[in-house]
Amino acid sequence: MSPHPLDILSAAETNAARDLILSLHPNAVLSFREIFLEEPPKQQLIQFLTVEHAGKTAPAPTRRALVQYDVIGSDRVPEFHESVINLDAQKRESQTVVDKSHHASLTLSEFDTLVEVCTKSQLFKEACAEYQLPEGFEVIVEPWPYGGLSPGEENRRYFQGLCFARDTRSGNPDSNFYAFPLPFIPVMDAHKQEIIRIDRLATGGKSDALDAKTHSKKIIDHCKSSEYVPELREKGTRTDLKPLNVLQPEGPSFLVDGSLIEWQQWRFRVSFNPREGAVIHDVYFGGRSIMYRLSISEMTVPYADPRGPFPRKQAFDFGDGGAGNCANNLSLGCDCLGVIKYFDGIVTGPDGTAKVAPNVICLHEQDNGIGWKHTNWRTGRAVVTRSRELVIQFIITLANYEYIFAYKFDQAGGINVETRATGIVSVVNIDTGKTSLYGNVVSPGALAQNHQHIFAVRIDPAIDGYENTVVTEESHRAPVGKTNPQGNYYEVRQRVIERSECFDAAPMDNRIVKIVNRSKTNPISGKPVGYKFTPAPTQLLLADPDSVQSKRALFAQHHVWVTKHLDGELYAGGRYTLQSQNEIGGVADAVKRDEVVENADVVVWNVFGLTHNPRVEDWPVM
C-alpha cells in the first residue's frame, strides 16, 4: 500500500533518499544531519484531501524527502546543503547550499564530539586542574548551543559546555551533578574540533562586580548533594500514597490507522519530524474542516544574568536542536495512565541511515472532571457528564530541562495546546552565603538564573474551508447615554485583520481572536462560523530591544502574528536559529510582506511563555 501523503518517511524511503544523495556526491565526504518528509505544497495536498474526504481516491502528490547534510571540505569547514528528493522519480528536485552566515541545527553527535574534544583538550585539563574537587568527583561537560554571537565575533560554528562535578562514590551514574556547578565553560570551534577558549564565570553576589571571580579552589565544598533518583535519596520516596489506577476494560475509544486518528467526531492525522516533534494535520470535527496544520513552531529560552558569557545563554529549542530529535521514548518511565498507543519516529544517523525512534508520541484518553452539569432544583434531577479528552503528547529533554507538549482534543470540538516545563533548573556556582540579583540560590552554592521561556504555536486554520479571516473581539465599558441609560451595557467591538500584522493580548479588554469563515453563517446566531482562542497575556521577551537576545527572537515580542500562508514557512523564529544574530525568515519577516489576509489562506501564530525566577522549591527537579 502506498503511504498517505502525510505519513512520515519510512526507513526505506529515508535510506533511498540517502542513497540518492550519496550517488550525487561521489567524491565528497558527507555528514548527514536530517532526512524527513518534505510535505506536499499546500495547494496540491488540499486537492488530494478534498477528494479523500469525499470518499474517493485521488492520485497522491509526489512523495518527497528533505535531506540536510554537510559536504565536508578539505579545510574541515562544511558546506551545508539542503536537497529535496523526489522519491517517486528518484531524482533531486532542488539543491540549496546554505549561505555560511547561517548554521544548520545541531545534531546530538556534535554534542558527543564536544565531550570528546574536551577530554583531549590541554586547555580544558588545565582549567579542571585549577580546582580541588573532593575525592570521588569527576567533571561532567554538559553541551549547549553557543547562543547568539557576541557583537564583532567571527561567525564560525561553536559549541560550549557547562561544567559540573559528579559524585561517583555511589557508583550510580545518575547521581545529580547539577548540584555541583563549576565556574568555567569550554568553547569549541566545531570545524577545528578544538577547544579554543575557556570562559571563566563570576561567582560573586549582590555587592560584587559583574566579573567577580571570588571563589576558592575548593569550588564545590560548599555545595550539597541533591539527588532525585529514588535509590540515591537518603529519605527515600513517599510511601503514604495509595495506588490510583485508570482502567479501560473495553479498551480505548479511539481508532488509529497509520497516521489517521478518529475519536468522538474528530478525525485528523499526526506526523513527526526532527524539528517540530508531533504535528497535527487535516483536522475535522463532525465532518467539518477545522485546521490544515497545527504545530509547536519555536521556543526561546533567554537567560537574564548579565555576567561574562551568560548573555549568550539563549536556546531555541526547536530551531537549534530540534524537538523531534530530543523526544523521549515514552514507554520508559510510564508517563501516562490508561491505555496508551505509541507512535514511532525516524531519526537519521551521521551516515544518513534511518533509525527508528521508538514511542516518541503517545496517544491516550483522560478524564478531565465534570463536563457539564445541571440540576433542576424543582425536581432535584441532576444531569452530569464527565469530560473526556484525547491527548497527543511528546516530551523532550534538552540537557537539564524537560518540556511536555500535548495537543488535547475535547468532546465539544475544542483543542488545547498545553506545554508543561519540568526537569532541572539551570544553575551556576555562587560563593558561600551570597545572594544575587540574577536569580535565586536554590541549593548551597547553586544559583538558578532568572530566565524566560517563550513558545510559538503555529495555527494553519481551515474553518469550513481554506479561506478564513481573523477578527479580534473586545468587550468595552460604554458611557451612560441614550443607548445605555443605566450604565450596565458594555460594547462588544470587533476589528478585522485586513493585512498581515502582529498584536498583543489585552486581557483587560477581554480580547479574543476569532478565525472565521465569512462565506458560512451559523444558522442560529446569524454570524460567520468560526473558532476562537484567547491569547494568554504572558510576559513577552524582556531583553533590551537592541540586544542580540532580542534581535534573534523577534517572534517573542508579540502574542499574535497573522500572516499569509507560504509553503515551508513553518518556523516563528526563522529557519536557522543556531548562533543567529537576527531573526531571518520568521514571523516578523512574514508580516513585513504586508499581504492581504482577509478571506485568505491565513496563518495565525500564538506566542506565550513564562518568566521563571526560580525558587528553592523548584530544586532538584521542578
Added chain:
Amino acid sequence: MSPHPLDILSAAETNAARDLILSLHPNAVLSFREIFLEEPPKQQLIQFLTVEHAGKTAPAPTRRALVQYDVIGSDRVPEFHESVINLDAQKRESQTVVDKSHHASLTLSEFDTLVEVCTKSQLFKEACAEYQLPEGFEVIVEPWPYGGLSPGEENRRYFQGLCFARDTRSGNPDSNFYAFPLPFIPVMDAHKQEIIRIDRLATGGKSDALDAKTHSKKIIDHCKSSEYVPELREKGTRTDLKPLNVLQPEGPSFLVDGSLIEWQQWRFRVSFNPREGAVIHDVYFGGRSIMYRLSISEMTVPYADPRGPFPRKQAFDFGDGGAGNCANNLSLGCDCLGVIKYFDGIVTGPDGTAKVAPNVICLHEQDNGIGWKHTNWRTGRAVVTRSRELVIQFIITLANYEYIFAYKFDQAGGINVETRATGIVSVVNIDTGKTSLYGNVVSPGALAQNHQHIFAVRIDPAIDGYENTVVTEESHRAPVGKTNPQGNYYEVRQRVIERSECFDAAPMDNRIVKIVNRSKTNPISGKPVGYKFTPAPTQLLLADPDSVQSKRALFAQHHVWVTKHLDGELYAGGRYTLQSQNEIGGVADAVKRDEVVENADVVVWNVFGLTHNPRVEDWPVM
C-alpha cells in the same frame, strides 16, 4: 466528646439556639433564616490552635451560634435580627436589629412564596393570558433576586420571576423550559406577598428601539425544543465512549476525623456554612502553618443588556442567596471518580429546625498528569512521577446556573482554588430572525445576554505564624548600561504593601503577589519564607462607575485587596448584598481604614472572573 471549635454546629446545637431565641421572643411571630456557627474570635482560636498543634489540650473557646431571623410585625414588615448565642452558657450575647435599609439574604422558601403568589395573582394571570402558548405548554416562574434598586425606588423587599414555558406533553418534568422564554417579569412585594407589577420585556433586535416589544401573541412559536435530559433527546446520547474507571484498590490516601483532613503532609479542617459553602481552616503543610482561613467570599453576575428591567439583573450568589444554601447533594449524579468521602451540612427551616443537608462537600484524590520528569540523556534513565491532588469540592445551583468550586491541594505544598461555570445560560425572548448587540441568539427565539462573573477569594494567611507581609514582585526590562552591558538582564523589583490598599494584575510585568513572614528566613535562598500567587488578569467589572451595578460591587473593580484582619469581615461585597445600592462593609471600606498591614494580621482578597458573551455552542448546557 466536645466538638472542635471549627466543627459546624450539630443539629442539636442548632435546635438549642432556636429554642433559646424562641424563649426570648415569647409573644412574637418569628421566621428563621439561618443558624450556623459563629466562629471564635481569631485571637481566641489562635490560642486554642497553638496549644492543639503542640499536642496538648486547651480549653475550647466558647461555642457560639449566629441566629438570623425575622420578627414579623403586624404590618407584615419583618424586623431582621441577628443574635449571637453562647451555647455553653445558653445565653444571648448580642442582638442586632438590622437597619431596614439592608435586606437579609433570601431563603429558598421566599422563592417558593413567589411562585405561589404568582399563581394567585390576577395581574400575573392577565399577563399570561395575553400570549397564545401552544397546547401542552405551561408557564414556569423562575424566581430571582430583584437586583439593585433603580434610582429613586422605594426600598421594600422585592422578588422577581423570569418566565418561561414548559412543554408538558412528554410528561417529563425535566423538559427544558429555558428554550421558551416569555417576555414579562412579575415583581413581588415580599412583605405584602403580592405581585405589584409586571415588567414587560423588549424582544427587538439591532435596529429596534431599546423598548421595542415587537413580538406577536404567539410568543414561542419560533422557539425550538432544546432538551438536555438524556431520555428526551431525539438523538440520544453518545455511545462511542468506552468506560474509563478510576480504581483505588487500597482505598484513599487521606485520613478524615470529623472536620480534620490529613493527606500528604497536609493537615487542615473543612467547615460548611450557608453563605460561603465549604471553608478551609488552619492549614498546615509539613508541620508548618500556611493559612488561617481560606474561603470563596463573593461572586457577582452583572448582565449587560441595557433594556427595560435588565440593568437590575445582577446576582450576588454568595450574599444574596448563599452558596451553602444552594449546594448540591453530590452523591446524586456521580460527580467524581475514585473513592469519594462526603461531608454533610446543616440547613435551617423557617421554623428554625435543623435539617441535615447530605453530601454537600466531597473529598477525593485525582491524578493530575505528570508531576515531574527528568531523563538523563547520558544514561537514558528517566525518572517520572505522577501528580496527585486532593480536591475538596462543592457545587451550587442558582436557577439556571451551576458553579463548581474546588480547593485543590498538591503534593508540593501548593493550593489551587478552582471555579468552573456550567448549567444553562440565561436567555430572553428575541423576535424571529433578529440579532442583538446585547448577546447572541443561541437557540431560535432565545437571546443569551452578555454578562460577567466576578469572584472573590478570601485568603487569611498564616505563613509560619500570623504576622505576615504582602509584597508584589515584578520583572522589568532594564536598559543597557554598566550593569547590563549586553541588554539581557531584567530587573526583579519588589514593592512592600505597607498600608491597606488594592491593586490590579499586571501580567506584562509578570506581577506576582508574595505573602511572606519576614521573621523567618529560608536558610538556602536567604530570603523570607513565603507563598506566592499570580493574580489572574481577568477583565474587571465593565459597568459604568456611576451605575448601580458598579456601586454595589466595588470589590469587582480591582484584582487584589490587602486589608487588616477584622473579626467577622468575611464578605468582599459587604454583609448585605440583596437589593443593595452600594457596597457597604466590603473590601473597599476595609481598605479605607488605611491600616498598617506590614508584619501584621493581614488578609488578601483575590478577584477574578470571566466575561461571557455566549456562543451557540454554550446551548443547551454549557
